[in-house]
Amino acid sequence: xxxxxxxxxxxxxxxxxxxxxxxxxxxxxxxxxxxxxxxxxxxxxxxxxxxxxxxxxxxxxxxxxxxxxxxxxxxxxxxxxxx
Numbered sequence: 202x203x204x205x206x207x208x209x210x211x212x213x214x215x216x217x218x219x220x221x222x223x224x225x226x227x228x229x230x231x232x233x234x235x236x237x238x239x240x241x242x243x244x245x246x247x248x249x250x251x252x253x254x255x256x257x258x259x260x261x262x263x264x265x266x267x268x269x270x271x272x273x274x275x276x277x278x279x280x281x282x283x284x
Contacts, residue, residue, distance in 0.1 A: 235271060238264075242280040249276050 210218065234256040241252045253264025253276075268276045 238268060242276055243284055
């Protein structure tokens with residue numbers, strides 16, 4: 202039996218539920234990435250490129266942009282202030 206039929210959800214409510222689940226999953230992943238990145242910046246001497254790789258970025262520039270957008274400071278600046 203189909204998922205939405207079993208739960209007696211309309212197609213619209215099913216789409217909304219799946220979208221919400223995807224949003225929550227994305228938020229959880231983002232939170233874990235932030236926690237891992239900040240822990241590595243604070244407690245290791247890994248290069249910014251290596252920290253970025255550890256949380257799934259293919260380049261230091263992409264990691265730095267995302268980190269700054271999320272936490273309000275560049276990773277190097279954050280490390281100096283919090284390391």
